[in-house]
Amino acid sequence: MAYKNYILVCAGTACESNKGKALYEALEKEIKSAGVETEVQLVKTGCFGFCEQGPMVKILPDESFYVKVGPKDAHEIIAEHIVKGRKVERLLYKENKPDGDPRSNDISFYRKQLRIVLRNCAVINPEIIDEYIARDGYAALEKALFDMTPDQVVNEIVESGLRGRGGAGFPTGRKWLFTKNTTADQKYIVCNADEGDPGAYMDRSVLEGDPHSVLEAMSIAGYTVGASKGFIYIRAEYPLAIDRLNTAMAQAREYGLLGNKILGTDFSFDIEIRLGAGAFVCGEETALLASIEGKRGMPVPRPPFPAVKGLWGKPTVINNVETYANIPVILLKGAKWFNSIGTETSKGTKVFALTGKINNSGLIEVPMGTTLRDIIYDIGGGIANGKKFKAAQTGGPSGGCITPAFLDTPIDYETLQSIGSMMGSGGMIVMDEDDCMVDVTKFYLDFTVDESCGKCAPCRIGGRTCYNILDRISKGQGKPDDLQKLKDIGHAMRKASLCGLGQTAPNPFMSTMKYFEEEYRAHIEDRKCPAGKCKELLSYTIDEAACVGCTACARKCPVACISGTVKKPHTIDQSKCIKCGQCFTACKFDAVKKG
Amino acid sequence: MRAILEEPMSENKLPAELINFINEWKDKQGNLIMVLHRVQEHFGYIPREIAFEVAELLNTPVAKIYGVITFYHLFKLTKPGRNQIAVCMGTACYLKGGEDIILEIERQLGVGLNTVTPDGEFSVEAVRCIGCCGLAPVMTVNGEVFGSVKTAQLKKILEQTRGK
Numbered sequence: 001m002a003y004k005n006y007i008l009v010c011a012g013t014a015c016e017s018n019k020g021k022a023l024y025e026a027l028e029k030e031i032k033s034a035g036v037e038t039e040v041q042l043v044k045t046g047c048f049g050f051c052e053q054g055p056m057v058k059i060l061p062d063e064s065f066y067v068k069v070g071p072k073d074a075h076e077i078i079a080e081h082i083v084k085g086r087k088v089e090r091l092l093y094k095e096n097k098p099d100g101d102p103r104s105n106d107i108s109f110y111r112k113q114l115r116i117v118l119r120n121c122a123v124i125n126p127e128i129i130d131e132y133i134a135r136d137g138y139a140a141l142e143k144a145l146f147d148m149t150p151d152q153v154v155n156e157i158v159e160s161g162l163r164g165r166g167g168a169g170f171p172t173g174r175k176w177l178f179t180k181n182t183t184a185d186q187k188y189i190v191c192n193a194d195e196g197d198p199g200a201y202m203d204r205s206v207l208e209g210d211p212h213s214v215l216e217a218m219s220i221a222g223y224t225v226g227a228s229k230g231f232i233y234i235r236a237e238y239p240l241a242i243d244r245l246n247t248a249m250a251q252a253r254e255y256g257l258l259g260n261k262i263l264g265t266d267f268s269f270d271i272e273i274r275l276g277a278g279a280f281v282c283g284e285e286t287a288l289l290a291s292i293e294g295k296r297g298m299p300v301p302r303p304p305f306p307a308v309k310g311l312w313g314k315p316t317v318i319n320n321v322e323t324y325a326n327i328p329v330i331l332l333k334g335a336k337w338f339n340s341i342g343t344e345t346s347k348g349t350k351v352f353a354l355t356g357k358i359n360n361s362g363l364i365e366v367p368m369g370t371t372l373r374d375i376i377y378d379i380g381g382g383i384a385n386g387k388k389f390k391a392a393q394t395g396g397p398s399g400g401c402i403t404p405a406f407l408d409t410p411i412d413y414e415t416l417q418s419i420g421s422m423m424g425s426g427g428m429i430v431m432d433e434d435d436c437m438v439d440v441t442k443f444y445l446d447f448t449v450d451e452s453c454g455k456c457a458p459c460r461i462g463g464r465t466c467y468n469i470l471d472r473i474s475k476g477q478g479k480p481d482d483l484q485k486l487k488d489i490g491h492a493m494r495k496a497s498l499c500g501l502g503q504t505a506p507n508p509f510m511s512t513m514k515y516f517e518e519e520y521r522a523h524i525e526d527r528k529c530p531a532g533k534c535k536e537l538l539s540y541t542i543d544e545a546a547c548v549g550c551t552a553c554a555r556k557c558p559v560a561c562i563s564g565t566v567k568k569p570h571t572i573d574q575s576k577c578i579k580c581g582q583c584f585t586a587c588k589f590d591a592v593k594k595g
Numbered sequence: 596m597r598a599i600l601e602e603p604m605s606e607n608k609l610p611a612e613l614i615n616f617i618n619e620w621k622d623k624q625g626n627l628i629m630v631l632h633r634v635q636e637h638f639g640y641i642p643r644e645i646a647f648e649v650a651e652l653l654n655t656p657v658a659k660i661y662g663v664i665t666f667y668h669l670f671k672l673t674k675p676g677r678n679q680i681a682v683c684m685g686t687a688c689y690l691k692g693g694e695d696i697i698l699e700i701e702r703q704l705g706v707g708l709n710t711v712t713p714d715g716e717f718s719v720e721a722v723r724c725i726g727c728c729g730l731a732p733v734m735t736v737n738g739e740v741f742g743s744v745k746t747a748q749l750k751k752i753l754e755q756t757r758g759k
């Protein structure tokens with residue numbers, strides 16, 4: 001291509017909302033006024049993953065990586081870097097190492113990553129189908145339609161060892177085989193883009209950054225199992241992803257890559273979007289299908305599995321967004337290539353949304369079998385503010401925690417399960433010494449109780465009872481047998497709940513009680529929260545000897561409950577204090593004590 | 596179901612564009628949720644008399660429509676404030692102080708979650724992850740995202756929004 005430089009600008013939700021859009025427009029304007037339209041190509045891409053540092057701009061071919069760029073920086077980038085060829089030093093991402101200024105793929109955030117699912121995110125403009133095609137897009141569909149029988153496709157997927165990325169890890173090829181082998185007049189392909197785990201955004205980023213990869217994979221699935229119709233069930237909370245999908249579908253239809261007689265063959269396949277409406281349980285496959293049918297999203301017992309009897313009673317393949325995004329690459333590069341990556345039982349890569357108390361928060365993709373240490377310390381840059389690592393939570397409200405003892409365990413489906421957590425869909429939340437495990441667990445239970453559909457008693461009543469127990473523990477009113485009670489109810493919920501939501505709801509407390517029993521006991525027996533998080537067990541006081549009467553705390557207190565005159569020791573009215581902790585942060589003399 | 600009975604009949608009627616939309620979707624299976632989204636996009640909530648009109652047009656019992664509306668968190672039965680504030684209470688935001696943001700907004704506005712201020716200016720709700728976890732804690736005001744929010748900023752954000 002004829003351009004001298006390419007400027008890539010992130011246009012994912014996080015950056016776009018962070019003035020990324022204005023930045024793009026400003027760059028566009030500067031390019032025009034500098035008269036360099038023929039020399040540079042401005043590209044709006046999907047998420048770079050390094051959200052903490054956004055909005056980001058990458059300049060090719062020299063791979064300069066500018067971070068935290070604002071619209072007002074646009075002029076300098078164009079005038080200096082593009083016109084004069086001088087890098088804008090102050091915007092370059094610098095690592096804490098002597099040579100600074102690494103090329104972007106050499107930054108430690110990216111070095112240990114392997115991008116298969118995210119191969120096109122932050123590389124192509126997701127709103128232009130030609131850019132996808134230029135990177136081998138739709139070549140896998142073409143290969144399937146012209147060079148492979150449905151049997152060969154399904155064999156390739158079975159061989160690859162690909163397992164579902166939506167949480168449970170069921171082998172994708174086997175699922176397709178079930179549907180393929182069931183005869184019916186109509187079959188369906190469904191994409192689960194409900195992404196209910198709070199604190200996770202892998203699927204959103206794939207749909208925003210590379211929507212065609214999912215469309216292509218769904219068509220391949222349709223060809224393989226004999227379906228002519230697909231549905232993408234996506235959360236209404238993801239408007240940008242929905243827009244990009246609609247654009248992508250329209251373009252694919254125009255190019256004959258979706259719709260009637262795809263690529264001139266006899267195979268026809270089309271896709272419709274259906275919106276969720278804020279119900280976590282609708283991520284569960286049977287509830288999701290009920291929701292597509294326009295009903296209340298209540299799970300139904302399995303079997304029969306959707307693969308045999310799904311949408312409107314017809315055989316239905318339902319897979320997660322990330323699962324689909326793997327399919328085109330597997331067909332192009334082959335099952336052998338794919339199953340050479342990862343561990344014995346878990347092949348390929350996994351995308352994680354790395355968030356919480358970590359320096360480099362963002363979206364990462366690593367080979368299965370990567371250790372938590374690599375993720376947290378190399379990619380994530382360690383714990384924020386020099387605090388101590390306490391636990392990482394995976395699997396969201398259905399998952400458990402990984403403690404420092406397991407930092408060197410290779411992460412795959414089986415190892416995570418064996419330590420009481422689970423792979424989940426990819427949320428990875430890092431907690432430090434200031435986070436209280438009772439508090440976090442209560443947060444998750446609050447979530448599952450709120451989201452329980454109420455259909456079956458173990459989940460509806462058991463969940464509520466456990467929440468109440470956790471609530472009283474966090475308030476210093478726990479009873480000696482509370483831990484045993486939680487265990488008993490938890491076991492019953494695991495066995496007797498109808499769907500995955502109730503079956504896995506006990507995981508957060510089962511896991512934290514196992515690894516942090518001491519902390520629970522401190523709440524129950526000593527009425528203390530060692531992390532200083534549970535507000536009912538906490539009070540703020542002012543140490544008269546240390547207080548110099550600077551009034552910093554009193555000025556910050558939102559409820560004006562700190563009294564005292566200038567240069568005299570201050571006091572806190574405990575009856576009015578809402579324990580917001582602002583005085584604690586405001587005091588420069590360590591006179592405000594928390595305990 | 597109480598909200599349905601208490602809500603006064605207003606002058607709401609389905610505009611032509613919505614009727615067209617519904618007619619387009621009428622023969623598609625599983626159309627109800629898509630139609631309700633469109634209605635809420637237009638009115639900000641799902642007014643009672645509109646639910647009746649939709650029932651008629653789709654030939655669906657009103658009971659089924661309310662069954663669906665009440666099951667899904669996103670559908671509202673009452674009119675929200677002119678300015679809608681949503682504070683993220685996803686895990687990442689919770690860990691980084693999302694709850695303090697909510698408490699402070701409640702204090703400043705003098706109303707709790709899911710309630711409209713008496714002047715009709717604001718309503719506040721807690722939402723689960725809007726996918727900007729890297730910027731936690733996050734809130735949105737009329738859809739505009741604010742990241743790394745500090746409680747001290749809230750007064751200004753509210754003031755900027757008021758009367759808009």
Ligand SMILES: Cc1cc2nc3c(=O)[nH]c(=O)nc-3n(C[C@H](O)[C@H](O)[C@H](O)COP(=O)(O)O)c2cc1C
Pocket residue numbers: 163164165166167168169170172192193194195196197280281282283284285286318319320321323324425499500501
């Ligand atoms: C309560 C609950 C919530 C779920 N949420 C999601 C979700 O948000 N996204 C998803 O892909 N799978 C979710 N699942 C898993 C689905 O039921 C199903 O296993 C998955 O869509 C299958 O696709 P896969 O084999 O590609 O993973 C959830 C399951 C349960 C029990």
Ligand code: SF4
Pocket residue numbers: 281299451452453454455456457459460497498499500501502503
């Ligand atoms: S386990 Fe919970 S969410 Fe699942 S069917 Fe039972 S009540 Fe509903």
Ligand code: SF4
Pocket residue numbers: 540553556557558559560561562572576577578579580581582583584
């Ligand atoms: S914790 Fe908050 S409310 Fe209590 S005294 Fe300090 S600033 Fe005031």
Ligand code: FES
Pocket residue numbers: 198199200683684685686687688689723724725726727728729731732733
């Ligand atoms: S947890 Fe708040 S944006 Fe994801």
